[in-house]
Amino acid sequence: xxxxxxxxxxxxxxxxxxxxxxxxxxxxxxxxxxxxxxxxxxxxxxxxxxxxxxxxxxxxxxxxxxxxxxxxxxxxxxxxxxxxxxxxxxxxxxxxxxxxxxxxxxxxxxxxxxxxxxxxxxxxxxxxxxxxxxxx
Amino acid sequence: xxxxxxxxxxxxxxxxxxxxxxxxxxxxxxxxxxxxxxxxxxxxxxxxxxxxxxxxxxxxxxxxxxxxxxxxxxxxxxxxxxxxxxxxxxxxxxxxxxxxxxxxxxxxxxxxxxxxxxxxxxxxxxxxxxxxxxxx
Numbered sequence: 001x002x003x004x005x006x007x008x009x010x011x012x013x014x015x016x017x018x019x020x021x022x023x024x025x026x027x028x029x030x031x032x033x034x035x036x037x038x039x040x041x042x043x044x045x046x047x048x049x050x051x052x053x054x055x056x057x058x059x060x061x062x063x064x065x066x067x068x069x070x071x072x073x074x075x076x077x078x079x080x081x082x083x084x085x086x087x088x089x090x091x092x093x094x095x096x097x098x099x100x101x102x103x104x105x106x107x108x109x110x111x112x113x114x115x116x117x118x119x120x121x122x123x124x125x126x127x128x129x130x131x132x133x134x135x136x
Numbered sequence: 137x138x139x140x141x142x143x144x145x146x147x148x149x150x151x152x153x154x155x156x157x158x159x160x161x162x163x164x165x166x167x168x169x170x171x172x173x174x175x176x177x178x179x180x181x182x183x184x185x186x187x188x189x190x191x192x193x194x195x196x197x198x199x200x201x202x203x204x205x206x207x208x209x210x211x212x213x214x215x216x217x218x219x220x221x222x223x224x225x226x227x228x229x230x231x232x233x234x235x236x237x238x239x240x241x242x243x244x245x246x247x248x249x250x251x252x253x254x255x256x257x258x259x260x261x262x263x264x265x266x267x268x269x270x271x272x
Contacts, residue, residue, distance in 0.1 A: 012194050019198070031201045035194075038201075057193045058148050058171075062155070064200045065167045065174075071207035078214040085221050092228045099235045106242035113249040120256035127263040134270060 013039050038064055149175050174200055 008025045009018050010032035019028055042048045042060055051059065144161045145154050146168035155164055178184045178196050187195065 012197075015190070015194075017191065017194055023202075027205075031198060031205055034205070035197055035201055038197075054151070055153065057197075058151075058153055061148075061171055061174075061193075061197055061200060062167060064197060064204060065171055066159075068200060068204040068207055069163075069167055069170070071204055071211055075207055075211045075214060078211060078218060082214060082218060082221065085218065085225065089221065089225055089228065092225065092232060096228060096232045096235060099232060099239060103235060103239050103242060106239060106246060110242060110246055110249065113246065113253060117249060117253055117256065120253060120260065123260055124256060124263065127260065127267065131263065131267060131270075134267075 012036060035064070038067075148172060171200070174203075 005020055005022060006025060006028075007018055007020050008028045009016055010028055011017075012032050012035050021028070023031075038060060042056070042063060048056060048059060141156055141158060142161060142164075143154055143156050144164045145152055146164055147153075148168050148171050157164070159167075174196060178192070178199060184192060184195060
C-alpha cells in the first residue's frame with residue numbers, strides 16, 4: 001500500500017471515475033474489475049433490470065455485501081480450524097516431549113544394565129580362573 | 137439457509153426495500169445493518185457528500201468491495217498459515233512416530249539385557265556353590 005495519495009482513473013459500469021486514495025492503482029483496478037463483474041452479473045438477471053435505479057444500486061450493494069459476509073464467514077471457519085489445529089499441535093508437542101523423556105530414561109537404564117552386565121561377566125571370568133587354579 | 141424463497145422487508149439508507157431470496161431474514165437484516173453502517177460511514181466524509189448521486193453509489197460499492205477484498209486477503213493469509221501448520225503437524229507426527237519406534241527398540245533391548253543379566257547372575261551363583269562344595 002502506498003503512503004502518498006494516488007489519483008487513479010477507473011471504469012465502473014462503463015463510466016470513468018477518478019479515485020483518490022492511498023491504495024495502489026493495481027489494487028483499485030482489481031476492485032473495479034470485480035465491481036464490473038458484479039454489475040454484469042446483476043444485469044444478467046431480468047428481475048434486476050426491471051427495478052428502479054435506486055433499487056438496482058441497493059441490490060448491487062447487497063450483492064457485494066453478501067460476498068463480503070461469505071468471505072468473512074469463510075475466514076471465521078478457517079480461524080476455528082486454526083484454533084483446533086493449534087490445540088492438536090500443542091498436544092502433539094506434549095506427547096513428543098514425554099516420549100523423548102521416556103527414551104532418555106530408557107537409554108540411561110540401558111547404560112546401567114550394560115555396565116552391570118560387564119561387571120557380571122568379569123566376575124564370571126574371575127571365578128572361572130579361580131576354579132581352574134584350584135584344580136591344578 | 138432456507139430452501140424456500142423468503143420475502144423480507146429491510147431498511148437501507150432510510151428506505152424500505154422488499155428483498156426476495158433464499159437467505160434467512162436474520163441474515164438479510166444483518167447485511168442491511170452492515171450496509172447502513174457503510175452508508176453512514178461514507179456520509180460522514182464531506183468529500184463524499186459533495187459528489188453526485190452516481191459517484192456516491194459507486195464510492196459506496198467500492199467501499200464495500202474493499203471490505204470484501206480485505207476479508208478475502210485475510211482468508212488467504214489464514215489459508216497459508218494453515219498450510220504451514222499442516223506441514224509442521226506432519227513433521228511433528230513423523231518425529232513422534234520415529235521416537236515411539238526408538239522407544240520400542242530400547243524397551244526390547246532392555247528386556248534382552250535384563251534376561252542376560254539374570255542368566256549371568258545365576259551362573260555366578262552356580263559357580264559360587266561349586267567353589268564352596270570343592271572347599272569342603
